[in-house]
Amino acid sequence: MVLRFRPTRRDMLAAPLALLAAPALAAQAVTTAELGSLTGADRMQRLIAGAKKEAVVDVYSSATADVMGDVTKGFEAKYGVKVRIWKAGTVAIQQRALTEARGGRFAVDVIETPASEMEALHREHLLQEVKLPLLADLMPGATAPGRSWIASRVIVFSGAYNTRLVKPNEVPKRYEDLLNPRWKGKIGVEATDAIWFMSLVQNMGEEKGLKLFRDIAATNGLSARQGHTTLGNMVVSGEVQIGLNVYRHFAQPAKEAGAPIGELLLPPVLAVPSGAGVARRAPHPHAAVLFLDYILSEGQPRITGRDGALPTNLKYQRLPKDLKIDFVDVSRYVTENEKWRNLFRETLANQRR
Numbered sequence: 001m002v003l004r005f006r007p008t009r010r011d012m013l014a015a016p017l018a019l020l021a022a023p024a025l026a027a028q029a030v031t032t033a034e035l036g037s038l039t040g041a042d043r044m045q046r047l048i049a050g051a052k053k054e055a056v057v058d059v060y061s062s063a064t065a066d067v068m069g070d071v072t073k074g075f076e077a078k079y080g081v082k083v084r085i086w087k088a089g090t091v092a093i094q095q096r097a098l099t100e101a102r103g104g105r106f107a108v109d110v111i112e113t114p115a116s117e118m119e120a121l122h123r124e125h126l127l128q129e130v131k132l133p134l135l136a137d138l139m140p141g142a143t144a145p146g147r148s149w150i151a152s153r154v155i156v157f158s159g160a161y162n163t164r165l166v167k168p169n170e171v172p173k174r175y176e177d178l179l180n181p182r183w184k185g186k187i188g189v190e191a192t193d194a195i196w197f198m199s200l201v202q203n204m205g206e207e208k209g210l211k212l213f214r215d216i217a218a219t220n221g222l223s224a225r226q227g228h229t230t231l232g233n234m235v236v237s238g239e240v241q242i243g244l245n246v247y248r249h250f251a252q253p254a255k256e257a258g259a260p261i262g263e264l265l266l267p268p269v270l271a272v273p274s275g276a277g278v279a280r281r282a283p284h285p286h287a288a289v290l291f292l293d294y295i296l297s298e299g300q301p302r303i304t305g306r307d308g309a310l311p312t313n314l315k316y317q318r319l320p321k322d323l324k325i326d327f328v329d330v331s332r333y334v335t336e337n338e339k340w341r342n343l344f345r346e347t348l349a350n351q352r353r
Contacts, residue, residue, distance in 0.1 A: 054287045059085050109291065150312075190246075
């Protein structure tokens with residue numbers, strides 16, 4: 001016996017409604033990957049039109065409230081799309097994004113926080129790689145093939161020295177110069193910055209770099225302090241004559257204000273980035289890609305203007321042209337952070353009393 005389906009009146013009424021709903025469902029299926037690969041003259045027009053329909057973009061950020069407030073103000077004024085910021089510390093942002101995703105809740109569009117946490121989220125496949133037209137304008141190392149976050153701002157490490165206590169002809173030119181007995185008891189270091197230590201040692205060659213720093217610590221000592229500003233102030237006061245990993249945004253303004261401090265840019269000069277990325281399951285994908293585009297272009301002065309960070313977009317960067325900057329190896333540090341924290345502590349402990 002053959003069973004035949006006879007549609008009811010309800011079925012016949014529902015069929016046209018299903019057909020009408022199909023375009024809407026297709027529209028909702030657009031992904032950040034598709035939007036992040038848009039090219040052509042109508043790219044921005046399509047992103048703006050889609051973002052205006054979505055009406056909002058949800059952002060998790062660890063940047064200071066005044067910085068993100070400035071970014072929000074600029075974006076909303078330009079595009080008429082509301083920015084909802086959830087401000088928290090770096091670890092809290094990582095944990096919230098992971099918890100939401102594991103619970104099947106996808107509430108965030110864009111995340112902007114230090115690179116170590118961005119790399120961890122990348123490894124959990126929570127971010128979507130996007131290929132914006134402006135990527136060619138960014139610093140080398142701001143992007144990497146297959147990496148789903150982009151460096152949005154950087155903080156540059158700068159050594160510093162007290163200009164009253166260190167004569168111009170005594171200023172070290174390389175790290176090996178710190179073995180000179182003249183520096184015994186006069187070198188300071190921020191003691192928690194294992195990512196700086198790892199990247200520096202790796203750049204020198206691990207065996208050679210570790211030996212050099214162990215020899216410096218054993219021969220002349222390294223005054224270990226917590227806080228880059230604390231270390232910078234110790235250089236200004238003369239408590240130490242050289243600080244190895246002061247932030248450049250402390251040293252340069254202090255120098256311009258008349259403090260007795262000079263930059264000590266021993267190669268390699270390193271920078272640690274913060275990153276920005278679009279959530280793989282962004283609920284507002286047009287607005288998400290548009291916001292990422294904004295903070296990497298004309299939003300750069302806003303996201304870097306108040307906390308000492310520098311733009312990664314070279315069109316907005318004002319650094320000496322002969323200053324070569326290398327990014328710290330964030331990916332390696334996420335994998336090996338315990339090893340390098342231990343090596344840094346052991347190195348600092350290797351001092352003659």
